Amino acid sequence: MQEILKNELSIEKSRPGRRGVCFAQTQKQAADYLPAGLLRKSEPNLPQLSEFDTVRHFTRLSQQNYSLDAQFYPLGSCTMKYNPKAYDVLSALPGFANAHPFAPESAVQGTLELAYNLQELLKKVTGLAAFTLQPAAGAHGELTGILTARAYHDTHNGQNRTEVIVPDTAHGTNPATANMAGYQVVNIKSAPNGCVDKEALKAALSEKTAVVMLTVPNTVGLFEPEIKEIADLVHSVGALLYMDGANFNALIGLAKPADFGVDIMHLNLHKTFAAPHGGGGPGSGPVGAAAHVAPFLPHPIVSLKNGQYTLADERPESQNRMKAFYGNMAVVIRGYCYLRQFDKDMLKTIAQNAILNANYVRACLKGKFNAFFDRNCMHECVLTPPDPHTTGVHTSDIAKRLLDYGFYAPTIYFPLIVPEALMVEPTETENKEMLDAFVAAMEQIYNEIQTNPQVVKDAPHNQPVKRIDEVSAARQPNLRW
Amino acid sequence: MFIPNTLEDQKIMLAKTGAKDIKELLAQIPQEFLYPALDLPKALTEQELSAHVQELAAKNKPLKNFIGAGMYEHFIPAAIPALSSRGEFLTAYTPYQAEASQGTLQTIYEFQSCMCALLNMDVATASHYDGATAMTEAALAAHRITGRKEIVVSTLLHPHYKEVLQTYTRHMGITWVEAKVTNDGVLDLEALKAQLNDQTACFILQTPNFVGHLEDAQAISSAVHSVGALLVAVVNPISLGVVQTPGEYDADFAVCEGQPLGNPVSFGGPGLGVMTAKKAYVRQLPGRMVGIAKDKDGKRAFVLTLQAREQHIRREKAASNICSNEALCALNAVIYLTLLGPKGLKEVAQLNLERAHALAEKINAKSGFTVNTKTPFFNEFVVQCPIPAAEVIKKMEAKGIAAGYDLGRLCPQMKNCLLVCATEMRTPEDLQAYVDALGGI
Ligand SMILES: Cc1ncc(COP(=O)(O)O)c(C=O)c1O
Numbered sequence: 001m002q003e004i005l006k007n008e009l010s011i012e013k014s015r016p017g018r019r020g021v022c023f024a025q026t027q028k029q030a031a032d033y034l035p036a037g038l039l040r041k042s043e044p045n046l047p048q049l050s051e052f053d054t055v056r057h058f059t060r061l062s063q064q065n066y067s068l069d070a071q072f073y074p075l076g077s078c079t080m081k082y083n084p085k086a087y088d089v090l091s092a093l094p095g096f097a098n099a100h101p102f103a104p105e106s107a108v109q110g111t112l113e114l115a116y117n118l119q120e121l122l123k124k125v126t127g128l129a130a131f132t133l134q135p136a137a138g139a140h141g142e143l144t145g146i147l148t149a150r151a152y153h154d155t156h157n158g159q160n161r162t163e164v165i166v167p168d169t170a171h172g173t174n175p176a177t178a179n180m181a182g183y184q185v186v187n188i189k190s191a192p193n194g195c196v197d198k199e200a201l202k203a204a205l206s207e208k209t210a211v212v213m214l215t216v217p218n219t220v221g222l223f224e225p226e227i228k229e230i231a232d233l234v235h236s237v238g239a240l241l242y243m244d245g246a247n248f249n250a251l252i253g254l255a256k257p258a259d260f261g262v263d264i265m266h267l268n269l270h271k272t273f274a275a276p277h278g279g280g281g282p283g284s285g286p287v288g289a290a291a292h293v294a295p296f297l298p299h300p301i302v303s304l305k306n307g308q309y310t311l312a313d314e315r316p317e318s319q320n321r322m323k324a325f326y327g328n329m330a331v332v333i334r335g336y337c338y339l340r341q342f343d344k345d346m347l348k349t350i351a352q353n354a355i356l357n358a359n360y361v362r363a364c365l366k367g368k369f370n371a372f373f374d375r376n377c378m379h380e381c382v383l384t385p386p387d388p389h390t391t392g393v394h395t396s397d398i399a400k401r402l403l404d405y406g407f408y409a410p411t412i413y414f415p416l417i418v419p420e421a422l423m424v425e426p427t428e429t430e431n432k433e434m435l436d437a438f439v440a441a442m443e444q445i446y447n448e449i450q451t452n453p454q455v456v457k458d459a460p461h462n463q464p465v466k467r468i469d470e471v472s473a474a475r476q477p478n479l480r481w
Numbered sequence: 482m483f484i485p486n487t488l489e490d491q492k493i494m495l496a497k498t499g500a501k502d503i504k505e506l507l508a509q510i511p512q513e514f515l516y517p518a519l520d521l522p523k524a525l526t527e528q529e530l531s532a533h534v535q536e537l538a539a540k541n542k543p544l545k546n547f548i549g550a551g552m553y554e555h556f557i558p559a560a561i562p563a564l565s566s567r568g569e570f571l572t573a574y575t576p577y578q579a580e581a582s583q584g585t586l587q588t589i590y591e592f593q594s595c596m597c598a599l600l601n602m603d604v605a606t607a608s609h610y611d612g613a614t615a616m617t618e619a620a621l622a623a624h625r626i627t628g629r630k631e632i633v634v635s636t637l638l639h640p641h642y643k644e645v646l647q648t649y650t651r652h653m654g655i656t657w658v659e660a661k662v663t664n665d666g667v668l669d670l671e672a673l674k675a676q677l678n679d680q681t682a683c684f685i686l687q688t689p690n691f692v693g694h695l696e697d698a699q700a701i702s703s704a705v706h707s708v709g710a711l712l713v714a715v716v717n718p719i720s721l722g723v724v725q726t727p728g729e730y731d732a733d734f735a736v737c738e739g740q741p742l743g744n745p746v747s748f749g750g751p752g753l754g755v756m757t758a759k760k761a762y763v764r765q766l767p768g769r770m771v772g773i774a775k776d777k778d779g780k781r782a783f784v785l786t787l788q789a790r791e792q793h794i795r796r797e798k799a800a801s802n803i804c805s806n807e808a809l810c811a812l813n814a815v816i817y818l819t820l821l822g823p824k825g826l827k828e829v830a831q832l833n834l835e836r837a838h839a840l841a842e843k844i845n846a847k848s849g850f851t852v853n854t855k856t857p858f859f860n861e862f863v864v865q866c867p868i869p870a871a872e873v874i875k876k877m878e879a880k881g882i883a884a885g886y887d888l889g890r891l892c893p894q895m896k897n898c899l900l901v902c903a904t905e906m907r908t909p910e911d912l913q914a915y916v917d918a919l920g921g922i
């Protein structure tokens with residue numbers, strides 16, 4: 001196979017006169033309907049390919065990709081668990097796919113019933129009082145949640161609350177969200193054990209605090225053992241506790257956030273609830289709230305009135321709309337499928353196996369790639385390589401070398417408090433043989449670091465391209481043809 | 482089953498961890514919270530699940546759809562779902578490891594290129610959540626760039642878009658002003674000029690506007706720029722097969738809901754936020770962008786670039802908090818445009834013009850119903866009905882037709898106004914069925 005052919009852009013394969021799709025001929029031209037001044041002047045520079053050319057082009061591109069279906073994908077914090085094929089089929093049913101958001105409600109009862117059912121199920125697994133399915137992703141859920149908190153404070157004399165407290169282990173979306181919601185971000189350092197430093201939190205909390213954002217379990221893969229005390233501290237100054245639920249796969253069926261005092265949280269249907277990640281999205285980030293905050297969640301929420309499901313939403317305190325229409329329904333359907341396929345005992349087993357798999361990897365690699373916090377973890381472990389100052393090999397090199405061994409890389413350099421972090425989240429759907437193979441590859445890389453570090457530093461060797469000079473892209477950005 | 486490891490496997494693995502049982506691994510979770518009561522329904526097998534969810538889907542009534550209002554039913558060539566549902570695309574995530582994600586990265590680069598070509602703009606991002614959030618983030622960028630605090634929008638901006646803009650900006654000390662419209666359902670240019678001033682960060686122009694009319698974008702653009710404000714254009718991507726482009730009227734940011742490009746309406750989500758801008762504003766754009774780089778051997782390669790705008794680097798100083806986007810919908814869109822090419826795009830746009838205008842004429846011929854066909858429109862228009870639109874919708878539903886969007890939902894004065902859309906999906910027979918059904922009302 002000539003490399004050239006394989007890597008051409010569609011526009012480079014384009015030949016004038018080729019095309020993939022034709023439409024019925026019209027009798028008149030655009031100029032017969034629209035004044036000349038409103039017409040497009042020049043043709044867009046789009047590729048001209050036959051349907052077959054197009055199919056081959058994108059099929060080839062798909063093959064230049066590691067994916068969960070083909071590779072172990074231990075991307076920490078992203079919960080790359082198996083995405084059942086049944087959900088793909090069901091979410092694409094024409095009855096759902098063709099439902100228009102402004103169709104009469106009597107014509108979309110199936111969609112509304114499904115959404116209502118999912119709201120109810122999410123309430124059960126979290127213990128919270130209400131859920132909105134509107135947010136399009138986790139970060140969008142965070143913004144929804146923080147703006148909901150703002151609306152709550154606005155009606156509870158909280159206009160002077162100007163700060164959101166975020167631990168230094170937080171995902172970047174947390175502080176970015178707080179800023180977008182108009183709050184000042186107060187970063188607090190974590191304790192040496194990787195959890196919230198209660199003294200630092202106490203010092204930061206005041207009557208100016210609007211919200212404290214915590215990820216539970218946190219991004220080093222640990223549960224906050226003093227979560228209840230933390231929640232009490234937060235509440236004692238009148239602030240709200242927001243839980244980033246990106247890691248809920250470790251807790252579902254094992255604990256309910258409402259029980260430990262969470263006021264608002266988001267879930268990621270594209271993580272915990274087995275919806276595929278689509279190469280970067282779409283996701284879905286439902287947001288739940290405890291009873292006192294629920295009236296401030298954005299509208300609409302699906303309710304059941306006189307046997308009819310409806311979007312008519314009688315919550316006058318709610319002022320927010322986070323996106324057009326109602327939510328990423330195709331993803332919502334998948335989340336619903338997941339919660340109908342697994343009951344209480346199965347969910348518990350799922351969480352426990354996610355935790356077991358992470359601890360197994362951690363234990364197997366101990367002595368070579370040690371966990372930064374050397375104790376039992378939840379659903380992911382944050383490992384560190386042998387000291388790069390002596391080996392000259394960095395986490396980024398190890399990540400690239402893993403690609404050569406047929407594994408996608410863990411999340412790297414996150415959380416920020418762990419130097420050279422390798423965050424491994426195997427998930428419950430990987431079998432022991434796969435974990436053993438991953439461990440073997442990591443051990444092999446460990447040996448290479450000792451004996452032939454250059455092979456690691458030059459990795460990858462067998463990918464479609466060699467190590468990319470990322471800086472070269474930013475120098476004179478080429479972002480389009 | 483979902484969990485592959487047998488109890489035997491689990492036992493061996495547990496032994497390796499040194500824990501005596503699984504509860505020991507869970508010891509971090511305080512006892513009082515562990516294993517709460519959970520009242521969930523009985524688990525369904527795949528077969529049962531499939532039957533149950535199909536039953537729900539069947540509760541949606543398959544109406545002949547004449548509703549647009551922000552989400553448009555268009556023909557989706559079979560190659561699109563066939564390609565984008567490939568597991569290699571569907572089950573990958575954000576291409577952090579570029580060398581093992583060249584396929585996804587190249588499709589994003591091609592998507593960005595197609596969006597720039599379609600909208601006639603310099604740069605595009607990898608995608609945003611939907612049209613409304615893309616528009617809002619463009620307005621926020623305009624606010625940052627100009628340092629001004631007033632946003633002017635057309636009264637005929639999509640109502641959900643207005644609400645999202647409000648949600649995102651109401652705590653920021655930003656004021657926003659609605660520009661008046663004429664009786665013809667387009668912006669009142671003179672009134673707009675009076676509303677623009679040296680405090681205006683941007684004007685948000687939607688064309689076609691919410692009631693389907695095409696605006697005089699060129700004149701509006703000049704007025705906006707004359708006060709040093711920026712122009713944010715919100716467009717319909719299919720219309721750009723024939724209609725003048727944001728680049729042609731010098732828009733600073735141009736956004737759209739990209740759903741019509743190969744994605745189903747899906748009850749309004751997922752959408753596809755298309756975000757484009759002039760080159761000068763590239764560092765103000767939210768979210769991911771892919772650029773061309775070189776690998777060690779000097780070979781062309783694709784990577785995520787200009788990341789110093791993003792939350793994982795900049796945290797609270799980032800341009801936006803967006804992380805996951807709508808990559809798969811963007812993939813559908815780029816496959817769509819690759820299949821159509823410039824000729825197919827023009828054809829489908831002309832077909833929309835033809836069907837919508839044919840329907841408008843047919844309705845006009847019905848006594849009691851009138852359409853303003855004087856003002857140029859693309860595939861959507863307003864019907865003045867002799868009775869409230871809500872009643873028309875109800876009666877048409879009984880005949881298997883989703884008649885349109887009730888503009889009375891926006892303001893009581895428009896309660897007899899029905900917003901009707903006909904894309905290429907509505908055949909001449911469908912159009913006839915529509916007017917025949919109207920006749921019975
Ligand atoms: C801890 C955490 N919070 C928030 C997010 C943001 O979620 P999304 O990408 O769906 O916006 C992520 C994503 O990886 C995450 O890991």
